[in-house]
Amino acid sequence: MSDKQKKPQQTLGENGIYDAKSLGAPKVLILGVQHMFAMFGATILVPILTGLDVSTTLLFAGLGTLLFHLITKRKVPAFLGSSFAFIGGYAAIAPMLPDASGELTVANKEMLPYACVGVACAGLLYLVLAGLIKIFGTGKVMRFFPPIVTGPIIIAIGLTLSQSAIDACASDWLIALVAIVLVVVCNIWGKGMIKIVPIIIGVIGSYLTAIVLQRVDFTQLAEAKWIGLPVHWNETGLSVLFGGDASMIVSAIVMIMPIALATMMEHIGDISAISSTVGINYFKDPGLHRTLLGDGLATIFASLFGAPANTTYGENTGVLSLTKVFDPLVIRIAAVLAILFSFSPKFAAIIGCMPAATRGGVSLVLYGMISAVGVRNIVETRVDFAKSRNVIIAALILVLSIGINYSAAGSVGFQLGSLNISFSGLAVGAIVGIVLNAVLPGKDYVFDEDIPSDTGVDFAVRGRNK
Numbered sequence: 001m002s003d004k005q006k007k008p009q010q011t012l013g014e015n016g017i018y019d020a021k022s023l024g025a026p027k028v029l030i031l032g033v034q035h036m037f038a039m040f041g042a043t044i045l046v047p048i049l050t051g052l053d054v055s056t057t058l059l060f061a062g063l064g065t066l067l068f069h070l071i072t073k074r075k076v077p078a079f080l081g082s083s084f085a086f087i088g089g090y091a092a093i094a095p096m097l098p099d100a101s102g103e104l105t106v107a108n109k110e111m112l113p114y115a116c117v118g119v120a121c122a123g124l125l126y127l128v129l130a131g132l133i134k135i136f137g138t139g140k141v142m143r144f145f146p147p148i149v150t151g152p153i154i155i156a157i158g159l160t161l162s163q164s165a166i167d168a169c170a171s172d173w174l175i176a177l178v179a180i181v182l183v184v185v186c187n188i189w190g191k192g193m194i195k196i197v198p199i200i201i202g203v204i205g206s207y208l209t210a211i212v213l214q215r216v217d218f219t220q221l222a223e224a225k226w227i228g229l230p231v232h233w234n235e236t237g238l239s240v241l242f243g244g245d246a247s248m249i250v251s252a253i254v255m256i257m258p259i260a261l262a263t264m265m266e267h268i269g270d271i272s273a274i275s276s277t278v279g280i281n282y283f284k285d286p287g288l289h290r291t292l293l294g295d296g297l298a299t300i301f302a303s304l305f306g307a308p309a310n311t312t313y314g315e316n317t318g319v320l321s322l323t324k325v326f327d328p329l330v331i332r333i334a335a336v337l338a339i340l341f342s343f344s345p346k347f348a349a350i351i352g353c354m355p356a357a358t359r360g361g362v363s364l365v366l367y368g369m370i371s372a373v374g375v376r377n378i379v380e381t382r383v384d385f386a387k388s389r390n391v392i393i394a395a396l397i398l399v400l401s402i403g404i405n406y407s408a409a410g411s412v413g414f415q416l417g418s419l420n421i422s423f424s425g426l427a428v429g430a431i432v433g434i435v436l437n438a439v440l441p442g443k444d445y446v447f448d449e450d451i452p453s454d455t456g457v458d459f460a461v462r463g464r465n466k
Contacts (some may be wrong), residue, residue: 014302016279020327032324034200034332036341038315038366039081039334040351040359046082046308051107053306055230055342057082060307063159063337066159068310071294072286077320077328078274079335080298083311084161085426086122089256090115102356109235111425113306114246114248116237118256120303126161126296133289142283145268146443149433152394153269156401156429161367163406163453168360172215172398173366179206199319199362206358216353219234222251224349236306249423263311269294270312273373276380277317278326318366321373347435389440393433401429 039061047057072078080341094111122430133141169176178338179202186198194201231241240249271291275282282291291312298310316334318327342349378394385391404412404425412428437443 007278016163017325018327018435020325020329023325028330028439029228029333031201031323031330032256032337033332034323035079035131035316035319035331036337037203038319038362039079039313039338041128043081043313044348044351046084046087050087050308051094051096051109052090052233052308053230053232054348055228055345056232056235056307057342058338058348059230059342060302060305061117061310062335062342064302064310065335065338067298067301068291068294068312068334069328069335071297072282072290073363074328075280075286075328076271076274076282076291077278077316077326078270078291078312079218080295080310080312080317081315082308082366083263083299085266085311086119086256086259089118089122089259092255093118093252110387111248112235113237113240114244115256116243117240118252120300121253122257122260122263123296123299123303124307125257126264126292126299129264130289130296132288133292138283138288141288145272145440146433146437147377148390148393149397149430149437150269150272151374151381151383152380152433153265153401153402153426154273154377154398155360156371156374156398156426157266157269157273158367158371158374159398159402160182160405160426161370162364165282165360165363165367168356169364170357171360172210172355172357175206175210175213175215175355175357176361176364178209179203179358180364181364183322183362191195195323199366202362202365203354203358206361210355210358215289215355218353221346221349221353223283224345226346227343228345231305237304241304259427263309264292266285266426267292267312267432269374269430270317273317273370274312274320276323276377280326297352315363315366317373318369322365322463327449358384389436389442391441392434397433397435399427400428400432401425404428 017023020031023031031345041452043057045063046052047054061081065078068078068080069076090112093115093411095106096110097106129141182205183198183202186194186201190198207216257398271288282288295310295312302308302310316331386393402425404410407425411425427445
């Protein structure tokens with residue numbers, strides 16, 4: 001990173017800060033805690049929905065993030081949390097079992113390891129694409145992802161996540177509004193450190209409000225142990241690779257691997273969003289092949305040990321956009337904290353007791369920030385909507401991504417032999433957008449890593465903040 005990039009900006013929350021150490025250790029630690037809180041709600045929701053272990057999930061979210069940072073030369077401020085894209089795959093291979101009352105709440109511990117193997121193999125596709133980019137160059141791949149494709153995909157990522165935030169808020173709108181108001185007030189009118197830690201303030205304020213109003217059940221906290229191992233061999237993918245049913249392994253791989261088509265598109269959109277937010281061209285340095293490699297290896301590693309697939313987290317991109325602190329160091333602090341707390345079921349219980357409305361209120365703002373970054377991506381690269389081809393591409397990406405996600409089926413499925421394959425709305429929207437951009441006439445986009453307007457990302461952020 002150049003000296004100009006490293007030079008800290010002194011106006012907290014206003015100008016980009018690329019060297020968090022200039023703020024002092026206590027503030028850097030608080031910023032790391034904030035990033036951990038931002039990812040926590042969504043990260044633990046995936047194991048709750050699939051039956052995987054929460055502590056294992058935390059451990060490999062942290063380890064996966066550190067691995068990603070190592071592979072990307074410690075340059076990209078991305079946190080890797082649980083991927084929602086694979087929930088359908090887990091449900092197909094290891095559906096939840098009925099409890100005593102008939103509700104589907106019991107984890108399918110016997111089949112979950114097979115699903116984990118399928119997810120690990122999906123991670124291998126990341127490595128294949130990373131290798132192709134390394135061999136043929138980023139330009140040959142990125143020409144299929146111009147701003148008219150990546151912008152609407154980023155918008156769709158935020159909007160498709162929004163349902164979970166609204167559902168959580170609906171459980172107690174008063175508590176959710178406390179979180180929303182605190183985040184907005186602190187970010188707009190806050191001064192100094194208050195302005196760059198709105199998420200923590202929103203979470204704590206909303207949580208305390210719920211406690212005062214006696215809307216928190218601490219039964220789970222009382223029953224949790226202080227210390228516990230986060231990995232259980234019988235729940236890992238490795239356990240079935242060495243002694244499992246071969247036919248079930250193959251079925252899981254065939255069923256789940258295609259989902260990687262969606263998550264790789266999402267990865268490119270997320271890296272574009274992070275680049276646009278931070279103002280640094282991560283497609284060029286450290287390179288898209290490195291970010292894909294890091295994400296893929298983290299997913300393989302996590303899945304083999306019984307954790308969900310990892311993915312670059314939009315929640316933390318939202319925090320970057322809110323705080324303007326872009327130093328990857330704060331993300332690594334969040335990762336280390338996640339690892340430490342994964343050994344404490346008591347801590348997981350504290351977060352688990354947090355009202356869903358608190359998480360929902362904070363997520364509502366963060367998911368909106370993701371979509372706003374997509375809009376900014378389109379505006380700042382001056383996409384020409386006077387061209388019918390651009391209108392059609394953007395329209396179909398948005399309508400398919402959002403419409404399918406909220407349809408009765410929730411996905412588009414087809415039969416492959418005896419297997420049912422399904423694609424999420426985001427996957428369908430991304431694929432349709434990429435294909436249309438490739439075949440429709442009138443393309444005026446030529447990818448060039450050195451020209452900001454050709455990357456789909458604005459790299460002039462620091463210049464405007466001087």
